[in-house]
Amino acid sequence: xxxxxLILCFSFLTLFxxxxxxxxxxxxxxxxxxxxxxxxxxxxxxxxxSGAGGGWDTTARMAAKVFNExxxxxxxxxxVNKTGGGGAVGWAYVAGKAGNPHHLFVASPPLIDVPLNGxxxxxxxxxxxxxxxxxxxxxxxxxxxxxxxDLNDLFEDMKADPSSITVIGSSSLGSMDHIQFVKVAKxxxxxxxxxxxxxxxxxxxxxxxxxxxxDVFSTGVAETVQQVRAGKVxxxxxxxxxxxxxxxxxxxxxxxxxxxxxxxxxxxxxFGPPDMDEEAVQYYVEKFKELSDSEAWSDIRQQYGxxxxxxxxxxxxxxxxxxxxxxxxxxDELGLGK
Numbered sequence: 001x002x003x004x005x006l007i008l009c010f011s012f013l014t015l016f017x018x019x020x021x022x023x024x025x026x027x028x029x030x031x032x033x034x035x036x037x038x039x040x041x042x043x044x045x046x047x048x049x050s051g052a053g054g055g056w057d058t059t060a061r062m063a064a065k066v067f068n069e070x071x072x073x074x075x076x077x078x079x080v081n082k083t084g085g086g087g088a089v090g091w092a093y094v095a096g097k098a099g100n101p102h103h104l105f106v107a108s109p110p111l112i113d114v115p116l117n118g119x120x121x122x123x124x125x126x127x128x129x130x131x132x133x134x135x136x137x138x139x140x141x142x143x144x145x146x147x148x149x150d151l152n153d154l155f156e157d158m159k160a161d162p163s164s165i166t167v168i169g170s171s172s173l174g175s176m177d178h179i180q181f182v183k184v185a186k187x188x189x190x191x192x193x194x195x196x197x198x199x200x201x202x203x204x205x206x207x208x209x210x211x212x213x214x215d216v217f218s219t220g221v222a223e224t225v226q227q228v229r230a231g232k233v234x235x236x237x238x239x240x241x242x243x244x245x246x247x248x249x250x251x252x253x254x255x256x257x258x259x260x261x262x263x264x265x266x267x268x269x270x271f272g273p274p275d276m277d278e279e280a281v282q283y284y285v286e287k288f289k290e291l292s293d294s295e296a297w298s299d300i301r302q303q304y305g306x307x308x309x310x311x312x313x314x315x316x317x318x319x320x321x322x323x324x325x326x327x328x329x330x331x332d333e334l335g336l337g338k
Contacts, residue, residue: 038279040102043076046270047105049090051083051203054170055136055220058304059268060106063133063288066296072287086110086172086201088120095122097273101280104130108268109176112324116331117174118338124320128276131288132269132316134301135309138180138239139224139252141217143209144232151237151258154216155188162194168214172199174336180239180264181218183330184255187262193334209233220266221249222304239264240307249305267309267323269316285312 046064048057057079064077082090087110097103107124115123140151148154158165169177178199182192198214209217210232217233221240225248227233238244238252241263255262270288272281291297292310301308311319331337 038101038277038283040073040075040283042102043078044073045103046077046079047090047094047103048079048081049083049087049105049107050170051081051201053203055108055222055266055268056087056106057081058222059134062297062300062304063106063270063291066291066294066300067287070291070294070296072290072294083201086114086119086175086199088114088122091120091122091127094271094273095126099275099277100273101276101284104270104272104284106268107271108136108266109179109323109327110171111271112320112327113175113179113331114172116324116328116338117172117336119172119174124271124324126274128272128274128281129316129320130270130272130281130284130312131292132267132309132311132319133288133292134268135307136266136268136305137221137244138177138264138266139219139221140181140184140236140238141209141219141224141227141233142215142236143212144234146215146234148236150253151184151188151255151260154236155185155190155260158185158190158195159188162191163196165216166196166198166214167216167218168198168200168205168208169218170199170201170205172201173197174331174334175199176266177218179327179330180266181216182334183264184237184239184260184262186330186333187255188260206233221252222306224252225249225305239266244305244307246302246305265309267319268306269311288312 046060048060050056060079064079067073067077082093090105094103094105111124114120142148167181171177178197186192205217208214221238224235228248235252237255239255243254
């Protein structure tokens with residue numbers, strides 16, 4: 001009888017332990033493991049705050065592709081385009097997703113420039129900085145039959161009469177394509193307040209250059225390759241510190257090798273909405289680091305002429321704040337600061 005009672009008590013004890021264990025499991029966060037931290041519960045949306053084919057769109061889509069194909073992130077990742085306001089429409093959309101870790105967006109200098117010139121109520125401090133991924137660079141492009149053979153030829157004419165030459169870019173006035181050109185022109189001695197800049201955000205920049213409506217196209221390196229191959233345009237300079245490696249782009253001269261002490265980096269990274277949980281932030285930092293270190297991403301960087309530029313945490317925040325101070329000084333000089 002005593003043995004039967006002991007067996008019965010042991011059975012009840014085992015059932016009690018199992019029940020408690022099941023209750024604890026039921027209280028854990030859905031889609032995550034208490035030992036492993038947060039992980040996404042549903043598909044992830046990456047916003048490219050621009051139209052298809054530009055730098056933001058390409059970076060977002062290539063990142064999503066490698067994340068999925070390399071198995072770095074198991075959840076589906078979709079890229080959506082939110083155009084308008086030089087990025088401001090997309091930023092406002094993500095700002096409305098506060099605390100939701102399933103929404104990200106790709107950003108670059110316009111996230112700093114556009115708020116500084118008063119075209120957006122949101123700046124980088126209104127979002128959760130996750131990680132910077134790459135460095136891209138500006139390119140200054142003219143028609144293949146242009147009389148200007150290098151950047152100094154162009155700037156000599158601009159010094160004589162800055163307003164006689166029209167520069168076009170995809171960014172709004174006071175944003176990246178404008179600022180990268182102005183920064184270099186200032187170093188060359190051009191009166192930057194007299195530079196005539198036209199913003200074209202609907203994809204007509206190249207058409208305007210080729211039909212003679214404008215004289216210079218300030219853009220990104222990747223956007224030049226096909227047209228250079230086709231013999232329609234030539235690149236007077238790129239804003240990298242050293243020559244870039246890769247087919248076609250290795251022929252592009254830098255600003256510095258033409259005797260102008262200036263450069264411009266188009267950093268490109270990823271942000272989340274405000275008030276993201278710290279565990280979710282850490283999850284994404286680790287995943288973007290894995291992406292950055294992958295061979296597949298290295299191949300994509302080489303394809304588009306991007307350099308590795310991974311940053312996260314305090315290092316990234318410090319960098320962004322320094323970029324804001326530099327941009328503010330230039331915009332104030334142009335009379336475009338808010």
